[in-house]
Amino acid sequence: MAVFDTPEEAFGALRPVCVQLTKTQTVETVERLRAQLQAVSDSALQELQQYVLFPLRFALKTPGPKREHLIQSVVECLTFVLSSTCVRERELLQELFSELSACLYSPSARQPAAVSEELKLAVIQGLSTLMHSAYGDTILAFYEPSILPRLGFAVSLLLDLAEQEKSKQIKVAALKCLQVLLFQCDCQDHPRSLDELEQKQLGDLFASFLPGISMALTRVITGDFKQGHSIVVSSLKIFYETVSFIMADKHLERTSDTQPKPASVEPRVAELMVHREAKWVKNTSDKLTVLIKKITECVSIHPHWKVRLALTELIEALLLKCSQSLVGSVGHLLKALVGLVNDESPEVQTQCSKVLRHFADRKVVVGNRAFADILSENLHSLATSLPRLMNSQDDQGKFSTLSLLLGYLKLLGPEVNFVLRSAAHLQRLSKALIQVLELDVADIKVVEERRRPSGGLSSSPESAALLQRRYFRFFTDERLFLLLQQLCQLLGFYGDLYLLVDHFMELYHESVVYRKQAAMILNELVVGAAGLEVENLHENHIKTSPEELKEIVTTILEEYTSQENWYLVTCIESEEGGEELTMKQSGLQAITSAAHTCQVTSFPAFSKPGPTICSMNSNIWQICIQLEGIGRFAYALGKDFRLLLMSALYPVLEKAGDQTLLISQAATGAMLDICHACGYDSPQHLISQNSDYLVNGISLNLRHLSLHPHTPKVLEVMLWNSDASLLPLVADVVQDILATLDQFYDKRATSFVGVLHALLAALAQWFPDTGDLGQPQEQSAGEEGSHLSQKPAAPENTATAEDIEQFLLNYLKEKDVADGNVSDFDNEEEQSEPPKVDESDTGPDVEPPPPVQIQIAKDVMERCIHLLSDKNLTIRLKVLDVLDLCVVVLQSHKNQLLPLAHRAWPSLVRRLTSDDPLVVLRAFKVLRTLGGKCGDFLRSRFCKDILPQLAGSLVTQAPVSARAGPVYTHTLAFKLQLAVLQGLGPLCERLDLGEGDLNKVADACLIYLSAKQPVKLQEAARRVFLHLMKVDPDCIWFLLNELYCPEQLTPPHPSLHPVQLRGTAGQGNPYAANVLHLLQELQ
């Protein structure tokens, strides 16, 4: 909205002010001029440019001391004019340039004048505006050799400002202005790009300033981190723009050695001129190398990411444009670039990879020997110093060193083999890796943690991850491990895999100290070789072929799973120790867990963590790493790994059954990896699909059991995780197992009993019988319960005489039937049959052979009969469990079961009558199961062989326990009493004992209802009676009332005599509480 559009009008308006300004130079006048100028249109002002500028320049030029405010406002006003107009003459431009720069110069001090910051800012702005206002041709003309002194003056001034000033604003402005002066301004006003010749001329001109600029900027760049990132960023920008402009390879190539004498140059100026011939380039390059080294070292660790980003730009620009002239710096530049590949800021990382990819794409690195040479030289020297660096640096230092190594590998790609083929360098590289990867094996938990004793292979991945965390001796930062992984993968990808695998295998063999690290490295090498997690920067690189990889993996696998590397000592307990107690047992949870904790605390090494713990810990880790390796190999090979399952699955499964939690978890992890790689849904699927391979391994290893003591474990794990379809495959192995067991009854019974247990449990699960024993207790309980409720326990008052008569008649009839005085057999089930044992079923008609599972169960049960009397308590317990399961499996094949039960009987009687309380209880459980299916067989034998002894011992022990103190509950006698009482009840119920035997049991247990007995025994006795009530409630009712009669009985009919029972109702009766409790249950 200019008021004065024509020059004439404007002139009229401006003239008075200009005249006045020429006369009196005050701030006010300048301000007035400026105010007037606002109202003048740009075109009009352009016409009057010289006129308006005159008073202002005059004001600046007047000699004598001047007030700063005046100068500042004059400069600002000048800037305003220049911003609205163009400078068309070279002379004007040059003069204005000198006048403006002179404002900041104090001739006395030969340094920037001590003027106010505002003035400095104004002058800088003025200079910047001036340069922008010049026309393209004008500005080119401006840069003639004669301007050199003045330009140099301004440049050094600006550099001084950028370096020395406190104010950030000034610094930024000075740098910005410097950019403008050096033709690096990135604003839209300079669209024209320079042609070759112009570039060359400018380059020659600017070359004079290069030392000054580069040194000053280096000082700025390497200055305090706190000075703000924008200053460093723009300094970096100016630095690389300037250097890459002056040192650009394409200009220097064409420079002749002799300097063409420019005609119209004063000799003084000519001295300043620089001719960029080879010698100069070399000198400058050497000096720049020092600076660049300083810059890269300082900036690569700059905390602000934008600065590091600017560094990548610097490196890119210099490497692209000046790789010849700055050949000495290429190493530093690459090093810095490579070091930034793993920068924590994603922007820097992306940019860095972009640059690297760019180089790789342009084949700069591979094609150009110089680059590749420098890279491998760097890598060589890094490899040489790596062990020392890994030793001395902290985590951060290690991180940057390793990042650097990684970057070299990325950049060099397949060329990395030049370094690897030098034995000395490979040696150093591997030593460094091995050293840094050393694990901390002092953690005692690793040795202690035991597998949860369940058969399944499920484990939550989170807890596994937590446990599998490794602690390294020489670093704690998790990122370092990831970096090392990447490093190894990259080595595997680009390096000569055979060479590397050979080398690390050698180290693996060389010493236990190296073994774990070497295995870790080998694992990653293989993954890397498969090219799965590596971004390929080199398109012409040929990956290791799947066949080769498979071959290599096979070799490593063989090594990993060989006798000496797979079967390491990981725990102190011997196989026969209390270890098996930790295996799951139903029922006696409390006792088992007590035993478990006790066993753990008595762990001898707990109190003295010595070298043995460390070595076991180390062994555990070694196995875990190798297991992990198998998973990694599967990942690397994908479906191709299926063929290797033949040899690999067996060892993994072996470890899945390991007692050390960490190992079994690692094995499960490996199995999951394999499932994933080979396309199996779950470990169960994996096992069932490959059971033939496993069975093969098992059957062959069983032949040398002393060499392969873990073989039964594998079968066990397999059985836990399979279904009935496995049976035909394992049938012959089971026979092998039994045959081997027959050979090694004494030595290896523990592990075999484990297998037998797993086998029978599996059989019971796979072939559930229709008449299942699963919930027989509940069923019968329900039946009995209903039976109980139907029968009135005591005659009701409402009963009539007829009712009573009918009841008695029925009773008599039943009694007759029971005595066998009845002719009709309509109630056959009530008849007690003679035991079926002696009934021989081997008639003349040939029976079909029993199914495989029955045959197996039969064979196993036969072995159990022998093992029942084993010396080892654990084995006896376990065998009783197996026996129990055998009975379950055989229940529907009585012809097989009964003879075996007959043979097992004597041994079982011994277990019940003279063995450890734990065994007694377990034996009762077997009897109960047996009773469910062959009750008649068992009943007579139980009553004949066992009951008298048990009842007798209960009766004789009762007075002892009644008198005993609290310590008694810890004695064996007490435990035995308790076990017998606990076992008797359910068994009697299951066997449906007759009246006489029931009374025997009841009599023996009645004493234990006394309040004088230990509480636990009272409880157990009460439970016995609860069971007995289900068999014969009337009888028990009577028995209890005989002991303690809480109420007077009223006869149901007045015609009957009142009955007086023997039990006294007095308070002193020791049985009162328990009897009352039981009678309540009977109601």
Next chain:
Amino acid sequence: MLKVPAPPASMAASPLPPPDPQFVLRGTQSAVHALHFFGGAQEQGCPLLLSGSLSGLVHIWSLQTRRAVATLDGHGGQCVTWLQTLPQGHQLLSQGRDLKLHLWDLAEGRNTVVDSVVLESMGFCRSSVLAGTQERWMLAMPGRGSDEVQILEMPSKTSVCTLKPEADAKPGMPMCLELWQADSNPRPLLLAGYEDGSVALWDVSERKVCSRVACHTEPVMGFDFDSQKTRGVSGSAEKALAVWSLDEQQALQVCRTHELTNPGIADVKIRPDCKILATAGWDHRVRVFHWRTMKPLAVLRFHSATVHCVAFAADGLLAAGSGDQRISIWSLYPTHSDMSAPLLGHAEGREVGAHAVA
């Protein structure tokens, strides 16, 4: 204090562990009565093992994956007694107790019966083929009469001749046959083992017995013939192996007999490189002998029932099929010169040698 689960000390005392099978094939679900290796190094694809079972199935096993890749059901549940592949084409001959001899096409995953020959006697005798590179090949099989051998020209199934022993010879049923052709003489010859324990050499074109020698007192159960050395070995129900040779006049004569600990040899095979031979024993064991010296080298114990058949692969792998429904694969004295080949189980030469039990 530490219990090391490493080999116990006793290991050092006992010389060497007995050799183990390299692996075991399971899943035939019935006794294995016939074995034949097929393919191998010269063929593309992995080598296969064919097995014939009591239940009439032929299983094709991949030795690479160690799994059955296909099952052929063509003998109506009757025992498969003989398996043989033809040199050209993927063709398999199978003989079963259902009196059928099937020709199967196995090329490109097919498994169909392309031709059948009906056998006319229910013997134990396994057939034999003489096939070269030509289209036509010759088949010897038990004939109509119990003591006859019939020769057919295949694939046209035209009867060439019937070889019937002279009336006074009474050798009984033929038990095993082998057709062969000497390098020098193009006339086909037939070796036949008979029920009376004799082995006879027939000139097929002249239909007459060239020579006959009594090797055993019990029926000949199996023999194999080394046509280079013109020497053969036969096993029978008795406790001895007989080694016999054929001189230039085509006369058979017994060179020696070798006593065994247990009677009954179900099958005898000489390895293709003619270095060793293996026998399938009724005593559940496979015995390995040095072919030239007949020195016993090893007793392979693995099976838990009668071993019915043994077979050698071109690369030297040994397979044994048994009544316990398993096929064991053994790698003994690998024929390859490079020992790095992972064929070797426990059984390196000296180890097996150390274990030799006569």
